Amino acid sequence: MSEDSVWLSEAVRRIEADYNRSADTHLIRVDLPRHPGITLYLKDESSHPTGSLKHRLARSLFLYALCNAWIGPDTCLIEASSGSTAVSEAYFARMLGLRFIAVVPTTTAPPKLEAIRFYGGEIHMVDDPRSVYQVARNLAHDAKGHYLDQFTYAERATDWRGNNNIAESIFAQMAHEERPIPDWIVCGAGTGGTSATIGRFIRYQRHATRLCVADPMASIFHRHFADRTVTTLPEARGSCIEGIGRPRVEPSFVPSVIDRMIAVEDHESIGAMRAISRHLGRRVGGSSGTNLWACAGIIAEMAAAGRSGSIITLLCDGGERYGCTYYDDHWLAERGINWSSAAASVATLFENHARSAEA
Structure with a gap:
């Protein structure tokens, strides 16, 4: 291997x-x-x-990206989020020793920002919430990293037939x-x-x-x-x-x-x-x-x-x-x-x- x-x-x-x-x-x-x-x-x-x-979603997104070989040992991870998903993703990024950047609206509750930083994540704020997607893509491109993109992959990263998903639980x-x-x-x-x-x-x-x-x-x-x-x-x-x-x-x-x-x-x-x-x-x-x-x-x-x-x-x-x-x-x-x-x-x-x- x-x-x-x-x-x-x-x-x-x-x-x-x-x-x-x-x-x-x-x-x-x-x-x-x-x-x-x-x-x-x-x-x-x-x-x-x-x-x-969002802990469930973050775990699924990480496994989905890993099993697609989109994440490697030096990959910088970026996400667009209102806060909670980024908190959970920062947790998993720290577990794997990876850099993580959260693109969040300026209106995000401060304790969520503190939680992202607690898990080692970085914050990139935007004034217009509608711009989070493109800003996240741009950051991923510039860093040669991976945009986790919860808004696209959430419905496919989780096994809806079971495998301990929320519905089965x-x-x-x-x-x-x-x-x-x-x-x-x-x-x-x-x-x-x-x-x-x-x-x-x-x-x-x-x-x-x-x-x-x-x-x-x-x-x-x-x-x-x-x-x-x-x-x-x-x-x-x-x-x-x-x-x-x-x-x-x-x-x-x-x-x-x-x-x-x-x-x-x-x-x-x-x-x-x-x-x-x-x-x-x-x-x-x-x-x-x-x-x-x-x-x-x-x-x-x-x-x-x-x-x-x-x-x-x-x-x-x-x-x-x-x-x-x-x-x-x-x-x-x-x-x-x-x-x-x-x-x-x-x-x-x-x-x-x-x-x-x-x-």
């Missing part, structure tokens, strides 16, 4: 060994006293070593619940990779489960789902919810495997985030709030129709990285995000009638 082949084999072994040392993420059951026939489950992706759902963990086949799985879309994996797995396993994607109102994905000719966002201002929603339709977004999309305003995402954080006794991120708001709407529809069942959604990351943004009332007020009524609305899901009457 050549030296590069030996290095590649060792790189794959290290990544697989890291996965083998990690337990699966938890599935948290949330009872809904007002709707006893409906149960909500939260797949807690914040328990990954790098603290978010969800259904395995649900096996002993009273309603093991969920009526709905709700997730967001940043690259589109997670929704593509879940949607394909549902069809491959012939489950009756439907997939709903919760999308920020200021995102292109839900517009494209409704009208496939719409591919870019006309508005200049995007959502403040990091990690999901995009100004253009990404190559990894596969609308045909999605059954429904729900557009969510930023104040609804923040309110739902605050409500579930209060209920759990710990902070979650903004995209988790987006997911939960969509779940609340589906729960209300099921209850009105007299249907029972289970719903699963994702806690994409923890809230520790958003203390200076989503959990800062002054920061929210400056941006005109009035979240209180949305939080109160979602909080009723977790209250019983007696407690509500006493309040």
Whole structure:
């Protein structure tokens, strides 16, 4: 074997060994006293070593690139990211002793930037989020490196048929619940990779489960789902919810495997985030709030129709990285995000009638 082949084999072994040392993420059951026939489950992706759902994606992207021989012992790695994917990729780059550069918008939460640097990554900021792609390509070209390109490879780097992907994990963990086949799985879309994996797995396993994607109102994905000719966002201002929603339709977004999309305003995402954080006794991120708001709407529809069942959604990351943004009332007020009524609305899901009457 050549030296590069030996290095590649060792790189794959290290990544697989890291996965083998990690337990699966938890599935948290949330009872809904007002709707006893409906149960909500939260797949807690914040328990990954790098603290978010993107740990799964980063691992898959590294293995995909390694097995395509796109990465060698001296390759500089570059990624365009809103933060969380870059944090996880910096972790794996450090594991392999490789230089890593994250191209991120200037609006990225500072704690995410600190986490990227903690794992040895470098930061390249851009003012216009729409320019991250080209800037990343240019940096990769100049450094003779590799652009990991999560937005293109997310839907193909993960084995959607199984191999411990998030969908297989969800259904395995649900096996002993009273309603093991969920009526709905709700997730967001940043690259589109997670929704593509879940949607394909549902069809491959012939489950009756439907997939709903919760999308920020200021995102292109839900517009494209409704009208496939719409591919870019006309508005200049995007959502403040990091990690999901995009100004253009990404190559990894596969609308045909999605059954429904729900557009969510930023104040609804923040309110739902605050409500579930209060209920759990710990902070979650903004995209988790987006997911939960969509779940609340589906729960209300099921209850009105007299249907029972289970719903699963994702806690994409923890809230520790958003203390200076989503959990800062002054920061929210400056941006005109009035979240209180949305939080109160979602909080009723977790209250019983007696407690509500006493309040």
